[in-house]
Ligand SMILES: Nc1nc2c(ncn2[C@@H]2O[C@H](COP(=O)(O)OP(=O)(O)OP(=O)(O)O)[C@@H](O)[C@H]2O)c(=O)[nH]1
């Protein structure tokens with residue numbers, strides 16, 4: 469679907485890329501954190517290019533909000549492509565233990581080599597990278613067992629690269645979320661905005677909500693109809709009517725409808741839904 473591309477690439481992202489490139493020299497292993505609901509478009513191609521020479525692992529994070537069958541399909545596909553991938557919910561303690569186990573397993577040979585050379589106490593150095601708001605700082609806080617880093621459900625919270633120790637075996641580098649300069653398709657732009665990777669004030673809410681509704685309609689029409697009690701067409705207009713969100717002049721209140729609908733999606737209150745399939 470060709471469309472107006474959005475150019476959102478604040479200055480700090482360019483600086484972040486430069487700093488990440490420099491920091492990578494000291495990094496053993498990269499963890500890319502993407503959003504399981506948007507498992508294709510939440511992977512930044514420029515980040516992939518920057519880190520491709522490093523051993524790596526991919527988290528399909530916020531898997532608690534995504535369609536479990538779709539997440540499983542993405543894991544299978546990535547496995548075929550040779551990408552070590554795991555679906556995660558960072559609010560789940562056993563997922564954190566599993567991530568730690570996978571990191572140590574993936575770095576087993578490196579750890580043994582370091583031991584053989586006498587570097588018994590050198591921790592593994594991990595870079596945590598990904599698009600804005602995907603859960604990078606949350607992951608580090610959880611692995612470290614303390615809330616040292618600021619986290620919030622909006623993009624652009626982390627502004628600097630920060631190293632943090634997690635136990636005696638891991639050193640973790642938090643990085644600011646990075647998008648790429650040009651988002652090409654309406655669907656990609658909408659999926660990233662709806663999932664919270666692009667600041668809300670950058671795109672009209674009504675536009676994002678209408679596009680989100682369309683994306684969801686393809687696979688989840690019945691769920692949408694049941695949740696909102698919609699009988700006729702599934703449009704933002706009809707959603708406003710079914711939710712009794714009407715302006716004083718009798719017109720549907722599309723802004724309030726859009727805001728509520730996007731929030732429902734972000735909170736998972738419509739159901740566990742994914743916007744992209746392999
Ligand atoms: N539902 C759900 N929410 C999560 C999960 N992981 C993180 N979050 C939430 O996602 C929001 C963003 O988390 P952060 O750790 O600040 O994300 P970030 O990637 O560091 O974001 P930037 O610093 O802006 O790039 C927070 O509200 C977290 O609580 C998860 O697995 N499931």
Ligand SMILES: [Mg+2]
Pocket residue numbers: 604605606618619625626643644645
């Ligand atoms: Mg952060």
